[in-house]
């Protein structure tokens with residue numbers, strides 16, 4: 001068992017999958033000679049060559065489309081988009097092509113691509129570099145959307161994503177690449193579906209995904225100091241969402257909060273809570289609550305940015321409200 | 327290369343014309359829905375280019391891809407005409423199992439990788455198919471058919487740059503029919519001769535008349551040889567014309583009767599028929615009999631197949647959204663405790 005940083009875990013998954021299958025290629029801006037903005041492909045260019053670690057021009061729509069086209073002909077591209085904001089340029093080919101080709105072809109063609117991209121706010125990058133956009137992808141039939149929150153999941157889910165025959169949107173976070181965690185030395189796959197109960201508890205369920213799982217865990221620690229036992233769920237996959245794990249938890253705790261870095265409207269929390277109302281309305285002892293970003297473009301100014309984006313403290317305080325303690 | 331049977335080519339083009347006319351009728355009978363973009367008038371381009379692509383089909387099928395005006399490209403590429411018509415009818419037996427419709431004909435079994443409704447989208451997809459061909463080293467190439475209007479999309483420029491840079495085995499075939507819906511090319515495009523735009527990307531390109539299939543084949547032959555040699559992409563521009571409106575909701579009122587009539591003087595079917603008759607390879611009677619045989623094949627076989635085929639089941643609504651039987655090792659719920 002080794003301690004790996006999130007970026008090292010992703011790098012290891014790339015390396016193993018490139019070695020496993022000659023049809024796996026990686027493409028993206030700066031990923032080759034430079035080794036990737038977040039070091040995720042560091043050293044792989046030297047190892048696998050320029051035909052498999054492809055430095056692309058700044059042409060997101062078309063290089064993503066090229067990856068999709070190649071995948072239709074049997075390749076397994078891992079497409080890195082430097083920031084999810086730039087993935088907007090590729091939305092056409094992702095949402096109108098990749099997500100629909102299996103369907104439009106009556107199941108006769110497929111696009112086994114992985115699009116990896118970091119989102120989220122990280123140190124005052126301002127509106128055009130702070131998007132999360134999870135809702136765009138999770139609202140699209142034909143895609144799988146996964147959001148690993150630990151190095152283990154980053155590693156094991158990327159490996160699974162590369163071998164999956166559906167297009168997988170792999171949402172990372174700019175502030176999480178240095179996060180450390182245990183990863184087994186032997187080859188490991190992690191499922192692309194299903195939420196994880198990452199901390200057990202009986203008093204309230206805190207649901208997070210990606211970065212917000214860590215806020216939930218911090219908040220749970222703080223709640224524990226006051227004798228409150230919070231259960232924490234890591235959604236892991238935003239499409240599909242594992243409603244069963246959520247239901248089981250709420251039938252135990254009867255209270256729930258969803259924490260997310262995305263804006264609330266038409267978002268992950270809205271979807272999760274709609275499912276909760278449908279699945280376990282009568283198990284609830286308090287109204288479900290969302291902790292989410294303000295519905296504004298993310299501001300540059302540091303205090304404004306902090307105000308726009310929630311954190312562990314907000315989760316803790318909202319949890320107290322759900323519990324009727326404030 | 328095998329000798330090309332010109333009579334067969336003529337019959338194919340007659341078939342394609344009738345196929346489109348018949349789908350027009352089926353649309354008027356409300357048996358075909360959605361948008362329907364017909365190819366009549368442009369037959370020599372897809373027929374001639376794909377004929378040459380297939381002429382040296384030592385490696386099996388090459389890839390072909392196009393936009394929404396896709397029925398004929400699909401059939402010429404090898405998709406069964408019955409299945410294409412059934413797709414227009416939205417039937418389960420259709421090329422895309424009724425999920426795609428007119429604008430999304432697919433037949434991966436013959437490497438026809440689809441029609442796409444977003445203008446410009448196939449450029450990068452074609453380059454990607456070519457990237458795979460290059461990688462897999464089986465001697466295949468990719469052929470991308472698109473209209474002149476599509477060349478104004480960003481994807482055109484981005485893809486040409488990468489295709490050239492990476493020397494991808496892709497043949498771009500621009501079907502310049504002078505219009506993008508109702509906008510004449512002079513009003514949408516700064517450089518009227520499309521092939522000239524490729525100089526910016528260091529891609530060899532040439533322009534040819536597109537109504538005489540033998541001219542098309544000759545131009546295609548050397549372009550394909552270039553692409554197959556590994557020298558990188560080639561861009562062919564054919565000057566052609568569509569007889570009908572852009573789609574069924576467009577009567578084409580922006581074009582003068584004279585202009586349409588003038589192009590119809592250069593009809594690809596008539597040009598080839600006349601040549602064969604003058605050369606003594608075909609008689610007027612044989613040509614008439616050919617037209618009748620095609621008509622009865624389409625009416626009795628193709629249409630009948632589409633009419634009699636079953637509708638997709640509503641219970642299968644979500645079928646084909648994701649893979650049917652995903653590998654449980656990496657898909658499927660995390661059991662019990664995660665973390």
Ligand SMILES: Cc1ncc(C[n+]2csc(CCOP(=O)(O)OP(=O)(O)O)c2C)c(N)n1
Nearest residue numbers: 395443444445473474475476503505506507
């Ligand atoms: C991205 C996008 N923009 C606009 C349209 C609407 N549209 C459909 S066809 C078309 C004209 C395309 O003309 P051209 O590429 O010359 O092809 P042609 O129809 O002449 O074969 C337009 C503007 C679209 N489908 N997709």
